[in-house]
Amino acid sequence: xxxxxxxxxxxxxxxxxxxxxxxxxxxxxxxxxxxxxxxxxxxxxxxxxxxxxxxxxxxxxxxxxxxxxxxxxxxxxxxxxxxxxxxxxxxxxxxxxxxxxxxxxxxxxxxxxxxxxxxxxxxxxxxxxxxxxxxxxxxxxxxxxxxxxxxxxxxxxxxxxxxxxxxxxxxxxxxxxxxxxxxxxxxxxxxxxxxxxxxxxxxxxxxxxxxxxxxxxxxxxxxxxxxxxxxxxxxxxxxxxxxxxxxxxxxxxxxxxxxxxxxxxxxxxxxxxxxxxxxxxxxxxxxxxxxxxxxxxxxxxxxxxxxxxxxxxxxxxxxxxxxxxxxxxxxxxxxxxxxxxxxxxxxxxxxxxxxxxxxxxxxxxxxxxxxxxxxxxxxxxxxxxxxxxxxxxxxxxxxxxxxxxxxxxxxxxxxxxxxxxxx
Numbered sequence: 001x002x003x004x005x006x007x008x009x010x011x012x013x014x015x016x017x018x019x020x021x022x023x024x025x026x027x028x029x030x031x032x033x034x035x036x037x038x039x040x041x042x043x044x045x046x047x048x049x050x051x052x053x054x055x056x057x058x059x060x061x062x063x064x065x066x067x068x069x070x071x072x073x074x075x076x077x078x079x080x081x082x083x084x085x086x087x088x089x090x091x092x093x094x095x096x097x098x099x100x101x102x103x104x105x106x107x108x109x110x111x112x113x114x115x116x117x118x119x120x121x122x123x124x125x126x127x128x129x130x131x132x133x134x135x136x137x138x139x140x141x142x143x144x145x146x147x148x149x150x151x152x153x154x155x156x157x158x159x160x161x162x163x164x165x166x167x168x169x170x171x172x173x174x175x176x177x178x179x180x181x182x183x184x185x186x187x188x189x190x191x192x193x194x195x196x197x198x199x200x201x202x203x204x205x206x207x208x209x210x211x212x213x214x215x216x217x218x219x220x221x222x223x224x225x226x227x228x229x230x231x232x233x234x235x236x237x238x239x240x241x242x243x244x245x246x247x248x249x250x251x252x253x254x255x256x257x258x259x260x261x262x263x264x265x266x267x268x269x270x271x272x273x274x275x276x277x278x279x280x281x282x283x284x285x286x287x288x289x290x291x292x293x294x295x296x297x298x299x300x301x302x303x304x305x306x307x308x309x310x311x312x313x314x315x316x317x318x319x320x321x322x323x324x325x326x327x328x329x330x331x332x333x334x335x336x337x338x339x340x341x342x343x344x345x346x347x348x349x350x351x352x353x354x355x356x357x358x359x360x361x362x363x364x365x366x367x368x369x370x371x372x373x374x375x376x377x378x379x380x381x382x383x384x385x386x387x388x389x390x391x392x393x394x395x396x397x398x399x400x401x402x403x404x405x406x407x408x409x410x411x412x413x414x415x416x417x418x419x420x421x422x423x
Contacts, residue, residue, distance in 0.1 A: 024147045024155060031146035031207070032155050034200045035139030036162025038098050042132045043166030045109050045190055046074065049125075050260050051174035051278070052183035054267070059183075060118050068385035071260045073122050075252070075371075075378030077129020082371025083228075085134025089363035090227045093206045094142040097134060097363075102196065105131025109190030128190075133374070137367025140350030145209035145359070149419050150300060152354065153307075157296025157347030164289045164343070167259070171282040175275050209422060213359040227364035230357070240356055243413040244369045245376075247308075248349060250407040252370075252377020254315065254342050257400055259284075260381035262335075265393050270328065280332055287336035291344025299348050303418045304355075308348060308411050314341035316404040323398035342404075355417035362422075 024032065049071060057067050081101065089097040108128035115121035139159045147155040170186075177185045232238045262284065263277040272280065291311070299307040318338040325334045349370060357365035380400075387396040 024151055027205075027208075028143075028147040028151070028155065030204055032143045032158050034095075034098065034204050035143045035159045036165075037196060037200065038102055038135040038162070039139045039159050040162035040166035040169075041102060041105060041190075041196075042135050043163035044170045045105065045128065045132065045166075046071065046256075047167040047170035047259065048174060048186040048190075049074070050263055051170065051178065052186050053260075054264060055178065055183035056121070060121070062118060064385045064389065065382060066118060068260065068381040070122065070125055071256055071381045072378040074125040074129040074132065075256065075374045077126035078133035078378075079371045079375035081130035081133025082137060082367035082374070083133075083364075084130070086137050086364035086367030087227055089134070089138045089141065089367070090359075090361060093210055094138050094145070094363060095204050095206050098138045098142065099198070099200065101131050101134030101138060102200075103131070104128075105135070106191055107131075109187055112190070113184040113187040133371045134367060136350075136370050137363050137365075140366050140370075141354065141363040142207055144350055144354035145207045145362070145422060149421055153299035153304070153348060153351040153418075154296040156350030156354070157292050157299075159350060160292045160296075160347030161289055163346065164285055164292060168282055168285045168289070171278050171285055175278045209359055217360070227361040228368065230361035231365055231368065239413055240415070241365075241369065243410050244349075244353060244356070244365075245372050246410045247407055247414070248370045248373025249376035250373075250403045250410075251343075251345060251349065252374045253380040253383075253403055254319070254377070254400055255346075255380075256374075256377050257380030257384045258319070258338075258342065258397065261384055261388075261393065265397070266331070269393055270326075270331070280328075280335060283332050284335035284339040287339030288343040288346075290336075291340030291342075292347050294340070295344040296347050299351065299418070303416050304348060304352050305411055305414065305416045308345060309408060311341050311345045312404045312408040312411070315345075316401045316408075318342065319404070320398050320401035323394045323401075352414065352417075354422060355420055356415070358423040 053067055053070070056062065056070075081104070085097050085101050105128055108124050108131065112121065112124040112128065115124060139162075140156050143155045143159050144152050173189075174186060177189070181188075230237075231241050259281075262281050266272040266277045266280050295307055295311060298310070315338075318334070318341045322331075322334040322338045325331050350366065353366050353369060354362055384393070384396045384400075387399060
């Protein structure tokens with residue numbers, strides 16, 4: 001059996017040969033698509049929670065901080081899931097663990113629909129978060145390993161696009177589903193991804209890069225190092241890991257701070273009904289989609305560091321401006337621009353971390369670092385809620401702009417590795 005595994009690992013598949021000469025190639029496209037679907041489920045789940053929040057608050061008589069904590073609890077579950085699924089993915093393969101992370105996510109998202117109060121709702125959200133935690137890192141790792149270096153940022157950006165398509169789908173479906181079936185109907189839909197996971201697993205074989213690494217390690221007597229320990233193996237790596245944690249924390253704090261409360265903000269501050277809140281939020285998501293695709297092209301063209309700097313400055317300015325807008329049309333346009341800059345960097349983290357960490361620890365790095373960032377960023381909705389109680393939502397949103405300046409400074413500590421072959 002080991003002989004067969006070694007052969008498959010060292011002999012390039014037709015798909016892997018193809019992607020070296022024809023863009024991303026067949027396998028690359030399939031891997032990016034599967035990763036996008038997986039991450040898209042995250043976006044759908046987290047966004048439907050935002051739309052269901054008003055109804056959940058009313059039914060369970062929750063305080064504003066309690067309601068905000070539901071997103072935080074989900075993202076804390078994602079931290080645990082990120083660590084577990086990252087380690088398992090580096091040990092047992094990207095594709096298998098992507099499937100199981102989707103299954104865990106789907107089961108507990110579905111169970112959210114039968115919640116009877118805050119306690120069991122919070123438990124289901126935490127457990128769903130464990131599944132959510134695996135999907136970013138595994139998907140980004142699989143996509144980055146499946147394509148040539150010159151397409152890497154574009155490939156991981158397409159995975160990021162998957163997340164926003166999930167968010168957009170939620171924004172479009174939330175109102176009709178809530179009106180027809182109530183808020184619980186939104187979470188029943190979350191069961192469907194379990195079926196998608198099984199189909200994806202049957203249609204996609206394992207990453208050739210991962211198989212090559214497994215074959216090489218099996219044929220050598222070099223002691224294996226824990227994938228977690230490889231994130232802090234020396235001073236240079238520790239510095240990079242800390243920088244990436246700051247960057248991903250800023251990314252997630254800004255994103256969830258904005259998106260968890262945006263539908264509610266539009267409804268309470270400007271009197272938008274559920275349909276209009278969904279439409280205005282959807283335009284912001286379209287801006288995010290546009291920003292992610294633009295960032296991927298830019299990062300493959302001028303480099304990672306310059307692209308992050310451009311978008312970080314754009315995010316700081318656009319979030320501040322948006323918080324001061326009052327005209328509905330200006331909010332529509334401003335939401336698009338804010339979305340493009342604030343979340344356009346999402347896919348770039350996948351390419352960046354793929355290039356900074358070796359195959360033996362790549363999925364662990366992606367999942368652990370990004371989900372620590374999600375855990376920190378998960379406090380965004382709570383902080384926004386607390387600040388808003390004392391100063392109002394416009395002030396709370398405007399305050400977010402300062403975090404992108406921290407990210408700008410942090411990029412000085414992240415090396416530029418555009419175009420390198422993965423270790």
